[in-house]
Amino acid sequence: MSTPAVKSQCSIDLVNENDLPDLLPLLRAYCEFYNQTEHIPLAGDEALMSVSRALLANPNQEGIQLLARDSNDRTAIGFATVFWTWSTLKGGRLAIMNDLYVKENYRGQGIADLLISECARRAREHGDLCLTWQTSVDNKRAQTVYNRSGAFKSDRWLDYYLKL
Numbered sequence: 001m002s003t004p005a006v007k008s009q010c011s012i013d014l015v016n017e018n019d020l021p022d023l024l025p026l027l028r029a030y031c032e033f034y035n036q037t038e039h040i041p042l043a044g045d046e047a048l049m050s051v052s053r054a055l056l057a058n059p060n061q062e063g064i065q066l067l068a069r070d071s072n073d074r075t076a077i078g079f080a081t082v083f084w085t086w087s088t089l090k091g092g093r094l095a096i097m098n099d100l101y102v103k104e105n106y107r108g109q110g111i112a113d114l115l116i117s118e119c120a121r122r123a124r125e126h127g128d129l130c131l132t133w134q135t136s137v138d139n140k141r142a143q144t145v146y147n148r149s150g151a152f153k154s155d156r157w158l159d160y161y162l163k164l
Contacts, residue, residue, distance in 0.1 A: 009070065009071050009072070009109070010068050010069060010070055010071055010077060010078075010106075010111055010114065011068070011069050011071055012066050012067070012068045012069075012114055012115060012118045013066065013067060013069075014059075014064055014065070014066060014067075015052060015055070015056070015064070015065040015066065015067050015079070016056065017056060019067050019076070020049060020052055022067070022069075022076035023052060023065065023067055023076060023079060024045060024048060024049065025076070026067075026076055026078065026079045026101055026103070027048045027052075027079070027099075027101075028045070028048070029101065029103070030079075030099060030101040031043055031048070033101070034136075037136060037138065037139070038136055051081075052065060055081070060084075060126075061084065062083065062084065063082050063083035063084050063095075063096075063098075064081075064082050064122060065079060065080065065081045065082075066079060066080045066081075066082075066115060066118055066119065066122070067079050068102070068111055068114065068115055070106075077102060077103050077106045077111060078100075078101055078102035078103060078106065078111050078112070078115055079099065079100075079101055079115075080097055080099060080100045080101075080115045080116070080118070080119050081097070081098045081099035082095050082096065082098065082119050082122065082123065082131070083095070083096045083098050084096075084126060084128065087129070090129050090130065091129075092127075092128070092129040093126065093127050093128040093129060094128055094129060094130060094132060095119070095122075095123035095126065095128040095130070095131045095132070096131075096133065097116070097119050097131055097132070097133035098133070100112060100115055100116065100119075100133070102115070107141070112142075112145045113145065113148070113149065116145070116146075116149050119131055131151075133146070134159060
């Protein structure tokens with residue numbers, strides 16, 4: 001996990017309306033990464049902002065976004081998106097960390113660890129039973145981060161999706 005030195009080099013806060021111009025380039029970069037590696041079609045800026053605005057409008061029901069900033073110059077360097085849902089099997093609320101992204105030149109410094117920890121803290125405050133997420137089977141760098149987070153890797157579930 002991260003060290004106190006890393007914590008002093010970045011801050012993590014809930015996204016607010018004023019953060020959206022700084023968040024958008026990170027959202028784009030995240031989508032471009034998955035477009036290149038997984039061939040997922042790119043979402044437009046308006047669609048990306050509509051997700052962020054929906055979360056801002058109803059954070060207790062929909063979810064939250066967190067923004068990591070460099071403490072020195074306040075540059076936006078990473079983000080995480082958490083959606084709230086329910087789990088019948090767990091009998092309670094569930095938090096889904098749908099997105100986690102750190103700018104390439106800030107990777108390897110523990111910022112992803114801090115974002116995961118803050119997502120978990122916010123999920124506990126929300127009353128969720130667990131924080132869950134997925135990553136590409138080819139994203140070995142992310143898997144390294146997730147393996148050291150204390151999370152359990154599922155070997156029992158497959159993901160499916162149905163285009164609508």
